[in-house]
Amino acid sequence: MSTESHHESGAGISGDGPVQADNEANRRARRILFGCATITVLTTLAIFFVLIDNAASYFFGAKLTEMLMGASPEQTVTFTEFFTGTRWAPDHATPAHGAIPIIFGTLAITVGAAFVSIPIGTATAIYLSEYAPDSVRSKLKPTLEILAGIPTIVYGYFAIAFINPVLVAPIASALFGINMGRYSLLSGMLVVGIMTIPMVSSISEDAMSAVPDELRNGAYALGATKFNVSTRIVLPASISGVFASYILAVSRAIGETMAVTLAAGFTANLTANPFGEIMTMTAYMVKMARGTTAVGTVEYQSLFAVGLLLFVMTLTMNLLNDWFKRRFQEEYR
């Protein structure tokens, strides 16, 4: 540092003087950074705990914490009913707690959305990474990112105002003679699919662009066409990243709330009719959280059971993603 300290401490490499101040600043910074990291971990743990605690009260009539204090559990809703029952109406005069209709609703939306977002998103990524000239890419990529930034409630109104009445309803009446209501499963699939396209295309494109040009050149030099190179070299070489984008899109679709509620509705029908109204797990939570339900009632606690299940589903997707990454990630030298 300064020549002064150099003289004072001989060789100038002992840990006093200005170095000491630097080290203190360094230690302070480390504590602050560690504190921030701790907050995220603690928050996650707290959320998980609250979910389990309240979900326990849904199934056993008492929270985990209450049971630890001595409350005796009594089965209010059985796991069998929750996981196999086909009528979901915890808030009804004759309540029913079969979660199958809302689980089905969520899965149907997720699968339907994946059929929209995965092919279109992958094709877009291939186009951007392999085909598009720089001038096109520089416009298309930001546009896609804008699409990703639109608030989901706006997508919901887009579904209510456009997808359902203009796109889906005429098809329903013209081809199938069905007089459709305001909400439909198909509309939910479409809107969630469209929402998640940018997620697939953007992350997949990043993965594809990271494939070294040496591989492309090797293939081109063998007389490969652009399509060969895209589908047989670039896509397999970037598969772990591409798959990660699919998982993210699917997780997003599972957890998607506002758009899907406005598009697919609030009625827990167990139906595969694309023009019928359904309810997803998230839509149910919106409905219940709107405020007419008394805190502590079984129907209120059902929120947490559904929330916990949702959490487990997205966690499973994350674990699947980690496994796939470990299994298929390629190392390039």
Place this chain on the structure above:
Amino acid sequence: MSTKDADQSLITTDVQTGSRDRTDRTHETVVKARNLDVYYGDEQAISGVSMDIPEHEVTAIIGPSGCGKSTFLRSINRMNDQIDVCRVEGDLSFHGKNVYDEDVDPVALRRKVGQVFQKPNPFPKSIYDNVAYGLRIQGKADEVDLDDAVERALRGAALWDEVKDKLDSSGLDLSGGQQQRLCIARAIAPDPEVILMDEPTSALDPVAASKIEDLIDELVEEYTVIIVTHNMQQAARISDQTAVFLTGGELVEFDETATIFEDPDDDRVEDYITGKFG
């Protein structure tokens, strides 16, 4: 320009340089350049190059860094097309057909003119699939016995004995020298006519490099080999013809390898070879 010398393949070469005596055969020209200019944007990388490259011989291209030798190589199979700013003027023909003509499909051209790169670049696929890739995309996989063709290519690249028991393992698991031979196997599997090699041993250790050199010696029985190299000893050892490019993308001299290394016409070539510059 000394291109006229290219046809004088009747001069007996001196064995001392290691250049082999294949001069009893007169070889037809496969690749012929006439006043070839290549530009990257405003920068000229190749300037007025004319040369006739004979078939079934090893033609080495040597010269200092940035002299355009790799650019010239990439012009032959139109890999320069991948570079947006690259522009080619003049004639470059393959069997008498200008490869930059409108009706030439670079995909078809590259199926006749294979390439091996400086850095081994096996695909992240199995050894088998690496070799079979060319046959598959060229639609030849149904015409030939694929297992047979893969074995033949791997034998041709002197790699078969080392990998025959692990054809399903990834090409990336091989050593650098093995990877490069895998890339050679991949290039020869679809049976091209010409193999371009862009400093194929510069990323390898000396033992691996000498294996590749031995291999080139065998490849030339069936293929025409054009090799860019930084290593003058290598050019002297393995090539029949040597072209010397100097800075500015100019072909200074092109002749029998023995002549280039023992009695070059141009003083600049002598200076370069004796290490006075470059």
